[in-house]
Amino acid sequence: MIVLKLGGSVITDKERAETLDGDALDRAADAVAAALETPSESLADGLVVVHGGGSFGHYNASEHGVSTTAGTHDPTAIHDIHGAMKTLNAFVLSRLLEREVPAVPVHPFSAGHRDEEGELQLPTGQVTTLLEEGFVPVLHGDVIGHAGQGATIVSGDELVVELATSLEADRIGLCSTVPGVLDDDGVIDRIESYEAVEDVLGESEATDVTGGMAAKVQALLALEADASIFGLDGLASFLDGTEPGSTIE
Numbered sequence: 001m002i003v004l005k006l007g008g009s010v011i012t013d014k015e016r017a018e019t020l021d022g023d024a025l026d027r028a029a030d031a032v033a034a035a036l037e038t039p040s041e042s043l044a045d046g047l048v049v050v051h052g053g054g055s056f057g058h059y060n061a062s063e064h065g066v067s068t069t070a071g072t073h074d075p076t077a078i079h080d081i082h083g084a085m086k087t088l089n090a091f092v093l094s095r096l097l098e099r100e101v102p103a104v105p106v107h108p109f110s111a112g113h114r115d116e117e118g119e120l121q122l123p124t125g126q127v128t129t130l131l132e133e134g135f136v137p138v139l140h141g142d143v144i145g146h147a148g149q150g151a152t153i154v155s156g157d158e159l160v161v162e163l164a165t166s167l168e169a170d171r172i173g174l175c176s177t178v179p180g181v182l183d184d185d186g187v188i189d190r191i192e193s194y195e196a197v198e199d200v201l202g203e204s205e206a207t208d209v210t211g212g213m214a215a216k217v218q219a220l221l222a223l224e225a226d227a228s229i230f231g232l233d234g235l236a237s238f239l240d241g242t243e244p245g246s247t248i249e
Ligand SMILES: Nc1ncnc2c1ncn2[C@@H]1O[C@H](COP(=O)(O)OP(=O)(O)OP(=O)(O)O)[C@@H](O)[C@H]1O
Pocket: 006, 007, 008, 009, 010, 051, 052, 053, 054, 055, 156, 175, 176, 177, 178, 180, 181, 182, 183, 200, 201, 202, 203, 204, 205, 206, 208, 210, 211, 212, 213, 214
């Protein structure tokens, strides 16, 4: 089973609020559809897609001062952020459906919460049932109820980590706007510790309330299974079973 994140930075134009990068989303949807037509061994038990926000969630979250730790009790803020993410989710679903990928939505706002410690609690019975029934569940970064804080942001990356752990994913892929984790010499092939790459890791260049590349690498290092970070050019080969870009061990 594969958990794949389509980065918000890939499928949207992060410089402009609520603007889709339709060509990039088409390319990603083409790669997913082709891979499902002739599935590699690791796709035999299905595919879960998670997408990020890009210009669809981060602007609203930033405007309302909401992050993964700073919450809100303002229902308007929640509607704005969740609404923007559902709009992007509808675009992703429709591009997949156009290619006969049996994509169905799972909205984290209605499915999970954060506890008093800020830990994400995400039941996955609906995801496993949908997988077993042959669907491709599509989740997304979202706003989520948070005990003692109102509601905070949950990033697509956090959802990937949570799903990969509870569903015991064989492979994890993060398709981003960069071809991998970069240092001065180019793409870093393998990453085994945060300290080894800390100096080159930064935040996202665009409006991003969830921490950019540094948070991504830190979260993936905590996983049992290896995870790959790659660009759109690497998506088809990742789904075919290779490890393009950077592998986080
Ligand atoms: N060492 C690095 N190597 C590669 N990218 C880096 C590095 N340091 C910082 N970055 C930034 O991290 C960004 C990728 O993180 P970002 O969170 O924007 O990606 P995403 O997951 O694709 O998007 P989103 O969070 O909207 O879903 C790159 O576009 C780049 O600006």
